[in-house]
Amino acid sequence: MTAVRIDGLTVVYKTPLGELPAVRDVSLELPAGSITGIVGESGSGKSTLALSLLNAVQPPGRIAAGSVEIGGLGDIVGLKGERLRQARGAKIGYVFQAAQNSLNPLKTVGKQLLDLGRSHGVADLRALVREARELLGRMGMDGARVLDSYQHELSGGMRQRVGIMLALVLNAHVVVLDEPTTALDMITQATILKIIREIHAERGLTTLVITHDIGVVAEVADRLAVMYGGRLVEQGPTREVLASPRHPYTRGLIRAIPRLTGDIGLAQALPGRPPTLATVPREGCVFRERCPLRMEVCESVDPPSAAYGERLVACHATAMAGATREETA
């Protein structure tokens, strides 16, 4: 069963150079009960994609084409005003990067929880507070004390758990986590990832994790999608993609990870720089400037996503290699 179906999604930002796409023709399915990870460098469009799931792309950006079907809600791109507001928080939870201060500094967590409850017409606020306390306790914190605290009295890891609590307390079944562990130390990061996995399984959530850290995805995600220059270049089961990456960009990313053991020189940085909104090629493959397998066709033809078993890869070279393999077989 598919809980979220993103289809042909294009998000553009208005710039002095005209409207430039940050996300272009992205299609992605999030199976119910799965954790999907999206990895990509800064500026690859992954946060814009995450915001699209709540139809919350901030101006000067806008969703120019495509749809985001969410089970029980319909196409969220078509939702407006009150109906959109009610869907946010209640149906789709959003967890911010821990470094961002996602709480009002002048109110205690508990008061903001009550604001949240009132915003969504929760009749039994006592039960909501109980639920919040339980969730916080579940994440290893003293719920009563945290609800009585202001943001500045909480550490980064604690804030992040509060963010997760606020995303789940209204029983949202789709949860989007945008860089959930960035700016946290390794131990807190591990704790948060463990919590995400446990609560995900416990509540049967459909989860999307956005990160630039392949390690995070390897840790939690069932499925992995790789984003580059606003395009999804490869997606498939995490284990498969990490074990045998098919897109040259995925291969480059994995090669760039330094290992705990062995020579540091074994980690090879990807040559070149990721494109910006203005420098993303308008036609042809977005990755060709940094690609070791660049061919003539890459200049002019956008590689379509082709299926290889459970894998989808958008690369001419991969397609050709696959074809040759099939011919020789």
Added chain:
Amino acid sequence: MTAFLRRLAGHVARGLAMIFVVATISFFIVRNIPGDPMLALYEKLVTSGMDPAAASQAVRVAYGFYPSGSLWEQYVDYMGGLLRLDLGTSVTNPGAPVTGVLAEASKWTVLPVLAGTLLSFLVGVIMGVYAAVRRSGRLGDILAISGSLLHGVPQYVLALLLGAIFGTTLAILPTDGTADILIEPGFTPEYIGTLIEHATLPVLTYALASYGGWILAMKSSVVTVLGDDFILAAELRGMKRSIVFRYIARNAILPLFTILAISMGLLFAGAVFIERIFNYPGLGLMLIESVTNRDYALMGGAFLLITGATIVANIAADLLYTVIDPRVRSGEEAAA
């Protein structure tokens, strides 16, 4: 609560120290201003043929006061009086204690200044929010430009303009004094009406002169808060618009309280121009007259009052902060 009291005690101690310093400085500065009215009178009497001892006695009678002893002895006397809240006797108003003169003048300054400041604060803050929210539209442009313009016009120019327009050209508002002298003072509708009428232009001047500043300050504060992550977070959690608006407003208005407190103290300085122009017998006009007449005791008293007002306003702002900003509050607890 004890933390609050400790904070208050610290403020009061610092405030008293500041008052002591200001009293000392103003005592010596005032007495070093060239020109001495009593000496002038004394010399006039002597040159007109009066016996020096008799002349001195006459001056003492005329002013009910005569400085004696060295400057240091006068200083000790003055400070001793200050402890008993006795600021001496005014020379220009023979026999009247300075405290009484100050109290009489204060009522004509404090009320208009407070009314003008609060009016412009309220209107300016609300308009500032609109200017921020509509900053890319025409309304935002108009508000921001009018704010900048008003902010740039000096108070006294504004006072003259308003006086010329409403007092002379349109002739609908009085520009002189506090009340119509033909109306019997008392708690009557006529008298209250004439008081309000006479106060309108000074209050309007105070209000318009600071209004531009409030718009600009609030606009930039709101724009900053709008860019804060927790506002987007609140929207993504599906918070009601009214709640999100409250989050924005409360966070944006915080820094303005400090400006409000500081401007309260400074506005008494502005009263010097405005009361002069509208011939309004408040502290500003009194200060001008006391300087012209070299009325040392009154001058010193006026300086002390202005200092005191500024200090009290700052203490009030700081204590208010501990109530409205939890970050300041817990910083205090941590230090305690």
